Amino acid sequence: MKLTHHLDDATLVRYAAGDLDEAFTVIVASHIAMCPQCQKASHNAEELGGQLLEAAEEVAVEQDAFAKLMGAIDNQNKANFDGVDAQNVHPFPKRRAKIAGDVPLPLQRFLGAQVADIEWKKVAPGISKHDIVLDKDVPSSLYLLNIAEGQAVPEHGHGGMEMTLILSGAYNDRFGRFGPGDIADLDEHVEHQPIVEPGGGPCICLVATEKPTKFKGIIERLLQPIIGI
Amino acid sequence: MRTALKLVSNNDHNTAIELAKHHRHLIALVGSKQDRAAFQALFEHFAPRIKAMMLKGGVNMMQAEDLMQDVMMTVWRKSSQFSPDRGTVGAWIFTIARNARIDLFRKASSRPYDDVYEMEIADDGQSSDDAMLQVEREECVSAAMKELPQDQRDVIQLAFIADMSQSEIAKKLSLPIGTVKSRMRLAYGKLKGKLEAVR
Numbered sequence: 249m250k251l252t253h254h255l256d257d258a259t260l261v262r263y264a265a266g267d268l269d270e271a272f273t274v275i276v277a278s279h280i281a282m283c284p285q286c287q288k289a290s291h292n293a294e295e296l297g298g299q300l301l302e303a304a305e306e307v308a309v310e311q312d313a314f315a316k317l318m319g320a321i322d323n324q325n326k327a328n329f330d331g332v333d334a335q336n337v338h339p340f341p342k343r344r345a346k347i348a349g350d351v352p353l354p355l356q357r358f359l360g361a362q363v364a365d366i367e368w369k370k371v372a373p374g375i376s377k378h379d380i381v382l383d384k385d386v387p388s389s390l391y392l393l394n395i396a397e398g399q400a401v402p403e404h405g406h407g408g409m410e411m412t413l414i415l416s417g418a419y420n421d422r423f424g425r426f427g428p429g430d431i432a433d434l435d436e437h438v439e440h441q442p443i444v445e446p447g448g449g450p451c452i453c454l455v456a457t458e459k460p461t462k463f464k465g466i467i468e469r470l471l472q473p474i475i476g477i
Numbered sequence: 478m479r480t481a482l483k484l485v486s487n488n489d490h491n492t493a494i495e496l497a498k499h500h501r502h503l504i505a506l507v508g509s510k511q512d513r514a515a516f517q518a519l520f521e522h523f524a525p526r527i528k529a530m531m532l533k534g535g536v537n538m539m540q541a542e543d544l545m546q547d548v549m550m551t552v553w554r555k556s557s558q559f560s561p562d563r564g565t566v567g568a569w570i571f572t573i574a575r576n577a578r579i580d581l582f583r584k585a586s587s588r589p590y591d592d593v594y595e596m597e598i599a600d601d602g603q604s605s606d607d608a609m610l611q612v613e614r615e616e617c618v619s620a621a622m623k624e625l626p627q628d629q630r631d632v633i634q635l636a637f638i639a640d641m642s643q644s645e646i647a648k649k650l651s652l653p654i655g656t657v658k659s660r661m662r663l664a665y666g667k668l669k670g671k672l673e674a675v676r
């Protein structure tokens with residue numbers, strides 16, 4: 249997959265440091281699952297953490313800490329003696345089969361494996377939505393939009409951080425073309441007017457937003473409580 | 478005098494690189510043979526640093542000790558999954574510590590990180606075009622860190638070790654969020670430049 253729109257470097261650093269809340273961690277991880285380039289980049293960013301850990305001023309651990317840990321490991325090995333999972337039974341890395349489905353793995357526990365199986369709620373002509381219920385109570389929301397070909401997504405300014413990850417179809421706005429796997433990691437206050445590309449089917453995208461999006465026009469403002477985006 | 482000081486610091490730098498390479502060797506022994514002496518050497522190096530990181534993140538002494546135990550247990554259990562293609566041992570252990578802390582504070586979940594990790598394990602062995610990169614990786618990251626200006630280092634220290642959010646960092650340093658972000662980008666950019674130069 250040749251991708252053109254990637255994560256902002258500051259986002260990579262925040263992801264590596266563990267600063268993003270659940271909605272944004274899921275969308276960033278989903279892009280990384282689709283993008284070898286950002287996968288590598290995220291590991292590069294983690295090196296910052298590794299170096300800072302190396303440089304940390306040591307704090308003495310309890311005197312029997314290592315013995316305690318080995319005791320716990322021995323107990324686990326004993327408990328797993330009959331199981332296939334015991335570390336001592338499998339000296340080599342276990343490899344899982346290739347991940348199935350067209351939904352990125354970090355999203356699969358919310359959506360299942362197939363985009364085609366997602367259930368939609370119609371929110372406006374040509375626009376359907378699927379809300380994702382997160383495990384954590386966070387100030388951001390995560391949802392999918394299904395926007396028909398040729399349809400314009402109502403123009404909006406961003407009230408906070410927002411990211412959009414394309415799962416299928418494509419849209420164009422002033423930043424270019426966004427196809428499957430591309431992520432729009434936009435700075436706050438950026439305005440854009442995405443229009444779904446004709447001929448490629450509906451655009452299905454994952455959206456994470458920090459605050460409710462502010463629509464600009466009067467019509468859109470009337471639509472906002474309906475669409476809820 | 479100045480030259481002498483610089484020599485000392487270069488020696489430290491080289492020692493750190495040799496140590497990091499040695500850790501790669503040790504983790505391979507733990508992963509392939511469950512070598513307890515190798516694991517003890519890793520424990521002695523990393524456990525006090527993990528505990529320090531947890532304390533800096535704001536937990537109490539007992540929680541920090543418990544988290545350290547959890548993290549080192551995970552290091553033992555996952556040692557055979559470590560791949561030098563993805564990064565240094567220090568970075569890998571950092572991610573395990575980060576995930577343990579994320580799950581403790583429950584603002585997010587470490588599941589998405591684990592999902593990506595699982596995918597990478599599934600892909601291991603299929604691409605080895607980065608075999609060259611790992612040879613230089615320890616040198617690059619250490620060199621990038623050494624050249625990092627203090628203002629950038631402060632920002633990433635607060636993010637990675639003290640577990641502060643972008644806005645908390647901005648507040649603590651009395652900086653606009655945009656400046657915090659650009660320092661993060663610069664710090665990462667320095668490292669990325671070094672790593673890509675050897676590719």
Ligand SMILES: [Zn+2]
Nearest residue numbers: 254255283286
């Ligand atoms: Zn990318």
